[in-house]
Amino acid sequence: MMLRKTPLLVAISLALAGAAEADDFSDLYSSPLPRPETAAPADKHAVTYLLRGLVTAYPEQTVLNTEDGRVLILEISKEQTAQFDNCTVEIWGKAEASDDVDTLQVYSIQEYTPDPGAPEPPPHKSKYRPAEFLGENNGALEVGNLRWLEPAAVSHDFSWVRAAIRPELIKNIYFVTKVQPPGIAGHSLLFYEFNDGGFAAADGRRSKGFFLSVEAYTREGEGYTFLAGFRKTYNIIWLLTNFEDYAMYGAAFAKDWLNFYPVLTDQAGRERMVRDTVEQASVNREGEWYHSTRNNCTNNLVMMINHGLSPDRRVEMWAIPNLIYNLYATTPPLVPVYLGLKGVLGPKAFTIDNENYRQYIPLPAPELPPAGPAGI
Known part of the structure; x- marks a missing residue:
């Protein structure tokens, strides 16, 4: 069976691709369709950055030292290197993928002088915080x-909690589509399910696993729209939550439903995905821009699935190398079909919705009152 890229399918793909977690998806379904070429980058670099820092030229490479301590290698012309060496600059650059952001191809650079009168942007919404990797302790992340x-x-x-994750106790990993009325998947997640003791908060509370949700890092007072995601409107965040948080956020409080499709890999691949997900969720992504098709809620999950697969089974992220991004790897409703045909995802295992969520998230047993004196 082949997936044919009809004009209608391309249009639907572009209308739905990579909708980040939004407060209201009505814009997604009512927005006019962007033209297909909107999603076609000029080269293989898919992830855009805006950064400021000090340029330093070395004999073997040129680097940018950012104010927050990052050191990134710059692909930059010799003329620009000579012009901006030892200068504080603002650059626009591109990385090949969000799991490979140590090197940036620079396409715009200028000297930067801070403006003390520039207004501070609103804070990010309180439901977001970038994860922090705190180290490894006796095998637990x-x-x-x-x-x-x-x-x-x-x-x-x-x-917000500190948690311990034991990769060797990973049980299953699922690609999850979050479906909203009128019944079209507008967001994707990965769910990591653990055997008992594999995932717990620092205070001892346990959960069956955690979700990874890659989203537009919206600020207070700012909403998400699909078309704005093409225009360098939002930064990006890799959010980690416990199972109960996102399952109830979607099914109990928002009345969406979540479809779970198992990732078909071996135990070594699952453990590698756990470790690499924690690593990537903890990357400092300040200055990285969300994009509705090339750096979104879905293609980054497919990229993480590739971390758990052998090279011969990995999903191609570009339909035409260096030219057209693979919409079947970036569009929530198409990924389960496409990856299912490739043998990367299994059939849907279960669905959590507003009617059945208590089957998967039971209420804790009530505490019994202390026993009274004997004979009473």
């Missing part, structure tokens, strides 16, 4: 800024 919700919550009253 310790992660900070993981969003956590208790199963008895009656609203999305989450907290």
